[in-house]
Amino acid sequence: MDPVLTTCPFCPCGCGFYLHVQDGRTEGVIPSEGDPVSRGRLCARGWGSHEAPAWGERLTEPLMRHEGRMRPVSWETALEAAADSLVATRRAGRTIGVLGSARATNEENYLAVRLARGALQTPHVVSCLTATYQPLLDGLHDVTGRHAGSGTVADLEHCEVIILVEGDVAVTHPQVAGAIVRARKAGCRLVTIGAVASQMTSLAALSIASTPGRERAVTFALVAAALAGGRLDTATIVAAGASFDALRRSLAEAEVSEAVARAAGWYAQAQRAAIVVAPLVADAAELRRLAGDLATLAAATGHLDRDGSPLLILPARGNLRGACEVGASPNFLPGFAPLSDDGAGSRLEGVWGVPPVRETGLDAAQMLTVARGVVIVAEDPTAVMPAGALAREALRRMECVVLLDAFATPALELATVVLPIASFAENDGTVTGLDGRVRQVRAAVRPPGKARPGWAVLAAMLGRLGPATEYHGAEEVRREIARAMPPDIGARWREVDEARVVPRAERNGGRRPSLGPLAPCEPIKPAPSVAVWDGVLDWGSDPLVRYSPTLCRDSAAQRKLFPGGFVELSKEAMDRLGVRQGWPVRLKSAGGEAVAPAVMRADLAAGVVVVPFAFRDALAPVMGGHGVTSVAVERA
Amino acid sequence: MQVSSARTIGKERTGEWIGRLIENAEVVAPTAAQAGDVIFRKISSPVEVQWGSDNPLFPPKQVVLPQTDPLVTISRGADGLVVEPVYDERPRVLFGVHSCDVKGIDFLTRMHAYDLADTAYLRRAAALTSVSVACITPCPLGFCICCDAGPFLAESFDVQLTDLGDRFLAEVGSEKGGRLVEPSADLFRTAEAGEVARRHELEEAAKRAFGPETCHFASAMRRVSVGRVSAELWDEIAGTCLECGACNFVCPTCYCFSVKDQGRDGHWVRCRTWDSCQFRAFTREASGHNPREAHRERVKRRFFHKVSAQYFRRDGAVGCVGCGRCVKVCLGTTDMPAVVAAIRKGAWHG
Numbered sequence: 001m002d003p004v005l006t007t008c009p010f011c012p013c014g015c016g017f018y019l020h021v022q023d024g025r026t027e028g029v030i031p032s033e034g035d036p037v038s039r040g041r042l043c044a045r046g047w048g049s050h051e052a053p054a055w056g057e058r059l060t061e062p063l064m065r066h067e068g069r070m071r072p073v074s075w076e077t078a079l080e081a082a083a084d085s086l087v088a089t090r091r092a093g094r095t096i097g098v099l100g101s102a103r104a105t106n107e108e109n110y111l112a113v114r115l116a117r118g119a120l121q122t123p124h125v126v127s128c129l130t131a132t133y134q135p136l137l138d139g140l141h142d143v144t145g146r147h148a149g150s151g152t153v154a155d156l157e158h159c160e161v162i163i164l165v166e167g168d169v170a171v172t173h174p175q176v177a178g179a180i181v182r183a184r185k186a187g188c189r190l191v192t193i194g195a196v197a198s199q200m201t202s203l204a205a206l207s208i209a210s211t212p213g214r215e216r217a218v219t220f221a222l223v224a225a226a227l228a229g230g231r232l233d234t235a236t237i238v239a240a241g242a243s244f245d246a247l248r249r250s251l252a253e254a255e256v257s258e259a260v261a262r263a264a265g266w267y268a269q270a271q272r273a274a275i276v277v278a279p280l281v282a283d284a285a286e287l288r289r290l291a292g293d294l295a296t297l298a299a300a301t302g303h304l305d306r307d308g309s310p311l312l313i314l315p316a317r318g319n320l321r322g323a324c325e326v327g328a329s330p331n332f333l334p335g336f337a338p339l340s341d342d343g344a345g346s347r348l349e350g351v352w353g354v355p356p357v358r359e360t361g362l363d364a365a366q367m368l369t370v371a372r373g374v375v376i377v378a379e380d381p382t383a384v385m386p387a388g389a390l391a392r393e394a395l396r397r398m399e400c401v402v403l404l405d406a407f408a409t410p411a412l413e414l415a416t417v418v419l420p421i422a423s424f425a426e427n428d429g430t431v432t433g434l435d436g437r438v439r440q441v442r443a444a445v446r447p448p449g450k451a452r453p454g455w456a457v458l459a460a461m462l463g464r465l466g467p468a469t470e471y472h473g474a475e476e477v478r479r480e481i482a483r484a485m486p487p488d489i490g491a492r493w494r495e496v497d498e499a500r501v502v503p504r505a506e507r508n509g510g511r512r513p514s515l516g517p518l519a520p521c522e523p524i525k526p527a528p529s530v531a532v533w534d535g536v537l538d539w540g541s542d543p544l545v546r547y548s549p550t551l552c553r554d555s556a557a558q559r560k561l562f563p564g565g566f567v568e569l570s571k572e573a574m575d576r577l578g579v580r581q582g583w584p585v586r587l588k589s590a591g592g593e594a595v596a597p598a599v600m601r602a603d604l605a606a607g608v609v610v611v612p613f614a615f616r617d618a619l620a621p622v623m624g625g626h627g628v629t630s631v632a633v634e635r636a
Numbered sequence: 637m638q639v640s641s642a643r644t645i646g647k648e649r650t651g652e653w654i655g656r657l658i659e660n661a662e663v664v665a666p667t668a669a670q671a672g673d674v675i676f677r678k679i680s681s682p683v684e685v686q687w688g689s690d691n692p693l694f695p696p697k698q699v700v701l702p703q704t705d706p707l708v709t710i711s712r713g714a715d716g717l718v719v720e721p722v723y724d725e726r727p728r729v730l731f732g733v734h735s736c737d738v739k740g741i742d743f744l745t746r747m748h749a750y751d752l753a754d755t756a757y758l759r760r761a762a763a764l765t766s767v768s769v770a771c772i773t774p775c776p777l778g779f780c781i782c783c784d785a786g787p788f789l790a791e792s793f794d795v796q797l798t799d800l801g802d803r804f805l806a807e808v809g810s811e812k813g814g815r816l817v818e819p820s821a822d823l824f825r826t827a828e829a830g831e832v833a834r835r836h837e838l839e840e841a842a843k844r845a846f847g848p849e850t851c852h853f854a855s856a857m858r859r860v861s862v863g864r865v866s867a868e869l870w871d872e873i874a875g876t877c878l879e880c881g882a883c884n885f886v887c888p889t890c891y892c893f894s895v896k897d898q899g900r901d902g903h904w905v906r907c908r909t910w911d912s913c914q915f916r917a918f919t920r921e922a923s924g925h926n927p928r929e930a931h932r933e934r935v936k937r938r939f940f941h942k943v944s945a946q947y948f949r950r951d952g953a954v955g956c957v958g959c960g961r962c963v964k965v966c967l968g969t970t971d972m973p974a975v976v977a978a979i980r981k982g983a984w985h986g
Contacts, residue, residue: 002677005670016671020703028703028910030694031882031965034672040693041967043880044915050703051909055898174878178967181876185969185986202875549896550909553917561924 003030004444007431008038009103009424009544010045012315013153013175014433017042019050019425019444026050026425026444037153037433043174048551049544050425053445056547057408059420060449070418075450079457082375082417083464085400086120089373094399097124097367100328101379102317103542104454105429105441106493107477109319110484111458112377113327113334116361118352119466123361124371126330127323128384129316129537131363134329135284136277136313137336139291143299145511147324147336151274151310152435157182158308160270163222163263165215165290166194166201167278167535173314173434176276191263193218195532196610197603206266208259209605211524212532213282213628217255219293220521223247224254225264226297232268233302240515247296250517268301272308279316281535281627289519299513314434316537317384322432325489326481330361335485344486351484353467365625368394375402375461378421378454380409383541386533387625389617404454406447407543420451423544427453428474430496438492527630531567531587531609531622538614555614565615566597569633570604577635584636589629592621595636609633642827642835644803649823654682654731656820661727661765664699666692676730688799691734691775693964695888699730700741700761703910707756707895711903722905723759729816730766735786735793736778736957738768740888742792743953747891750950756908765812767795769804772838774846777960779973782851785957787842788835798835805835849963849973853943853954856979861945865979870932873970873978876986877935881912882965883972884938889955892918913938939975 003018016035020028029050033040062078063070073081090096098116100109109127116125137147156162156179170177177200184190189205192198195212210218226232227248237244256264267273275294280287291313295304303309315321327334337344339358349355362370368381368391385391395401395414403415406423421427426447430438447453455474462469471477482493539545540555567585569577577598579585585598587609596619601610609631611619623629645653657663662678666686669675674689676696706722730741745761748754771778771787780786789796794813797804805827808814817824859865884890894911897904911918914934920926928934941947942955962971969986978984 003669003675018669018673018675020698022702022704025704028698030673030675031886032669032671032673033693033964040964041880042882042965043878043967044912047881047885054704055896170878174880174967177878178880181878181968181986185876199875199878550894550911550915553915553920557917557920557924 004442005032005440006424006442006444007439008042008046008049009318010049011173011175012318012321012434013037013173014431014435014437014439015042015046015175016439017046021444024445025054027054037437038175039154041175041178045545045551048548051548051550052407052544053423053425055549056543058423058448058451059405059408059418060451061420062450063418065416070412075452078417078419079460079464082400082402082419083461085416086373086375086402087465089399090120090122094372095124095370096120096122096373097362097371098122098375099364099367099377099379099381100125100127100323101377102127102129102315102320102323104319104323104378105427105431105474106319106322106326106438106481107429107474108377108454108458109323109328110326110334110481111455111462111477112375114352115375115458115462115465117327117333117356118348118354119462121357123330123357123359124367125328125361126364126367127320127328128364128379128381129320130324130329131284131365132279133313133315133320134324135287136291137324139288140295140313142288142292143295143515144304144513148436149311149313150305151312153179153312155308155310156180156274156276157186159183159188159272159274161189161191161266161273163191163267163273163275164193164200165219165277165280165294166192166198167280168196168198169276169278169314170199172279172316172536176312176314189266191266195605195608196534197601201603206259206263208257208263212530212608213286214524215280215282216286216290216293217521217524218260219290219297220251220518221254221256221260222264223293223297223300223518224251225256225261226268226301227251228256229261229265229268232300236299236302236513236515239512243514243516246517247515250520253520264297267297267303273303274310274312276312276314278314279535279537281533293518295513296515296518299515304513312434319431321434321436322430325432330363333358334481335489337486348484351480372398373400374398375404376411377404377458378406380411380541380543382410384537386616386627387620389620390625404457406451407547409543419457420449421454421457422447422451426451429455430478430493436492438496440496525630527607528632529573529607529609529630531589531611531619531629531631533613533616533623533627534610536613538612540614558612559614562597562615564596565612565618566599567619568601568604568610568612569598570606570608571600571602572606573633574598574600577633579635586634586636587619587622588632588634589622591624591629594619594622642832643806643817643824644800644827644831645806645824646803650804651682653820653823654685657729657731657816658682661729663729663731664696665731685732687732691736691778691959693886693961695740695886695959695961696730696733696737697740697744697888699728700744700757700764701891705756705908706905707908708906709903710897710906721756723756725759725763728764730764733766733768734771734959735768735789736780736959737888738766738789738793739783739785739957740959741766743889743951743955743957744891746951765794765816767797767816768793770796770798770839772799772842774842775960776847777849777963778958779846779849779851779960780958781843781846782853783954783956783958788839798838800831800834805831849960851956851958851973851976852980853956853976856976857943857945857948857954859979860940860943865936865982867932869978869982869984870936872984873975873986874931874935876968877914877931877970878967879914879916879931880967881914882967883962883970884912884914885910886961886965888957888959913941935970939979942972943976943979
């Protein structure tokens with residue numbers, strides 16, 4: 001069979017490649033030099049993406065829990081049971097919700113939103129990872145008036161300066177890391193801001209250490225330094241008028257180090273300069289302010305929306321941007337239309353045949369706690385939610401858990417109805433890359449057994465719960481998305497042009513950035529040590545990694561070697577405590593304590609303890625549900 | 637090896653020749669794909685062949701060494717498990733391949749025949765005949781001339797075509813190659829002296845037309861072979877490698893593999909799958925110990941295998957055919973010419 005051009009399912013870089021198919025199985029990956037994103041370059045995950053669909057434990061028939069055990073049933077029975085149980089839960093006055101996913105296509109996420117806000121008349125529709133990304137978009141919106149950054153990954157290669165708020169992009173977004181490496185070779189000065197050493201920090205011309213969860217202290221200071229250093233964009237400042245003075249006053253207390261001043265100077269003076277924000281572990285308010293700082297920095301120095309000066313916010317996983325854009329977000333209708341927008345409400349009513357619920361939804365953690373019925377589209381909340389164990393408990397308490405997935409995940413044990421869907425290799429649809437490109441996913445093989453494309457399953461559920469709905473393909477769903485969106489954003493969905501990035505009209509919509517005072521930066525409380533999740537989430541629990549024989553090896557070995565988890569400490573901290581590799585240490589926080597083996601991580605700051613996300617539950621007594629917490633560390 | 641004298645075939649007759657080849661074998665050739673790429677795949681008609689294209693980014697080594705390569709089937713029989721080898725001996729013609737890729741397959745075949753012969757590979761390779769097209773214009777990033785792998789071949793080929801404008805000069809380099817040409821003798825005629833001379837002129841012109849990529853293997857080999865590359869330099873190089881494995885996957889001479897069992901409807905198929913020596917887990921042992929845990933050790937290992945005198949003696953060639961694909965696919969900046977230059981100069985500019 002001919003190779004099938006499709007889009008990588010892993011990270012949001014959105015690389016295109018061909019799937020090589022033999023005897024109805026995906027047997028290889030062929031890079032595409034003509035692809036505008038990857039240009040023939042793929043990371044290890046991309047190269048291994050054909051494996052999980054062919055080697056993984058697939059869900060091949062609908063299942064229903066009966067007397068505690070899962071039994072195969074017909075599609076008819078499963079869909080009826082799913083619809084009935086959701087309606088019964090709602091009629092009993094209990095909360096129901098829908099979880100979209102970064103692993104699902106735009107079409108599937110959109111239908112999840114339509115299922116919730118339309119058919120099920122519940123405002124609770126969100127993805128498990130929305131809370132890691134939406135606050136950053138909100139922060140951009142505060143300044144730029146839109147929920148998006150600008151530019152592309154390829155733009156990075158030509159930048160003279162790149163400011164990277166680093167998590168570990170070499171692991172999370174290798175295509176971005178690659179562009180930075182090539183930019184650096186061409187003479188670019190890389191500035192990293194982060195608490196944890198990474199491959200990118202080792203390449204930096206300037207590496208600014210931050211306190212975990214408080215990266216905003218650096219971004220706030222960067223704005224102050226840029227304003228103090230001159231080289232500002234006159235038109236933006238004149239337009240801001242008195243607001244600019246208010247901005248300047250709000251920065252009076254900023255503590256600007258020499259390194260920050262130098263970085264701000266480089267950025268302001270460059271013709272082409274980039275800001276990149278990797279997934280961070282911090283609370284929502286802090287993330288929003290951080291993005292607001294960076295948008296202010298870009299606007300004040302004239303880099304915002306300048307061709308060749310990208311501002312990229314990196315979603316943590318595949319289609320997270322798309323999920324948020326089509327409405328899997330508590331505060332928005334599709335296309336980031338505010339809930340209060342009557343025009344958006346009537347537009348959706350016209351498309352859906354029912355008026356959308358326009359109340360604010362719960363975030364994923366709250367929803368799981370409150371809801372008694374949930375539809376989960378291609379996600380394992382126990383693997384991606386900050387508190388995995390709590391998500392497990394919450395799902396166990398529910399009356400109905402309708403799970404759509406292509407792979408067997410631990411969530412299967414908690415489901416009441418399982419609807420088997422196509423994996424990316426068997427699915428048609430689109431995903432949105434981190435740069436806003438809407439990219440095609442094309443089916444290369446048939447779904448196994450009785451599995452059906454996710455969009456078709458959601459459409460069937462919609463048909464049972466609301467006005468008759470019929471789609472003759474994923475493309476028809478996409479065209480509906482275009483109609484459901486505000487026109488300027490919907491244009492990207494109407495005709496998919498994979499080479500096209502977000503058009504300028506959508507980028508600035510004729511608006512000038514609104515500069516204004518920044519929220520004060522709370523002083524950082526001194527703590528003996530700060531424990532923080534590693535920020536890359538846990539790739540090992542993603543079924544596309546877990547079921548790929550090549551990709552699962554590192555995470556599987558780690559779990560085998562440390563079944564109860566481990567924490568990473570600096571050499572200095574280990575020497576001070578007198579512990580060696582693998583020796584137990586006790587972590588104490590205000591919440592509680594836990595003991596775990598210590599593993600040395602080179603170049604880690606002495607006061608930082610890294611808790612791998614995969615093992616967050618083992619450290620839950622210390623971390624609570626939080627990604628960052630002050631701890632005392634002692635030898636156990 | 638009996639090398640028959642050169643012949644020519646008019647371009648208008650190549651379609652007929654390819655058509656006859658398709659009747660008797662699976663013909664794999666460069667073809668156009670959706671995103672403007674050229675990809676090697678099985679053709680069903682001569683018109684699918686993309687003549688004169690740049691060398692496809694993805695090499696044709698999958699024809700002898702598929703990404704997922706079934707080796708044995710394992711099923712339950714009356715007396716326990718039944719293990720049966722899987723051999724793929726379909727006659728195949730690799731048509732329109734560039735010189736470097738012929739050398740690549742030649743390298744792989746030597747390697748798989750060495751010491752403990754790999755029957756699955758060798759049977760597939762024995763059923764393959766290549767028809768290569770000599771490169772009268774070198775690839776922009778190619779440096780095959782540094783590796784004795786092009787632009788024209790003097791050995792290792794089955795049939796080598798040279799574009800003479802309205803016709804191809806066809807040289808037969810092996811008995812297998814002869815078996816592709818002889819049955820279609822009516823489409824060829826014996827080459828004239830002028831045509832053979834023109835082929836040599838084109839080869840000389842091609843040798844002078846190489847781009848900026850060069851690879852001075854000799855001095856790199858000297859330094860690598862006697863351990864004169866510092867750990868710090870390997871560290872620096874590793875710092876810009878993003879461990880994507882692409883250099884292995886597209887390299888015509890790389891054969892890193894893993895073995896895994898795939899469950900299929902009541903039986904299992906043990907498959908050899910492409911792997912990368914740049915992946916941390918590649919050399920991790922069952923105990924958890926990894927002799928190449930440090931990234932620099934993996935990078936060092938790759939280039940030691942590629943350019944050391946020890947391997948040169950064993951393989952009779954450097955492990956590189958100068959196709960330049962690693963320059964295009966490397967997610968970082970650690971392609972062959974860049975690293976060889978770093979080894980030679982003792983400094984990394986990645």
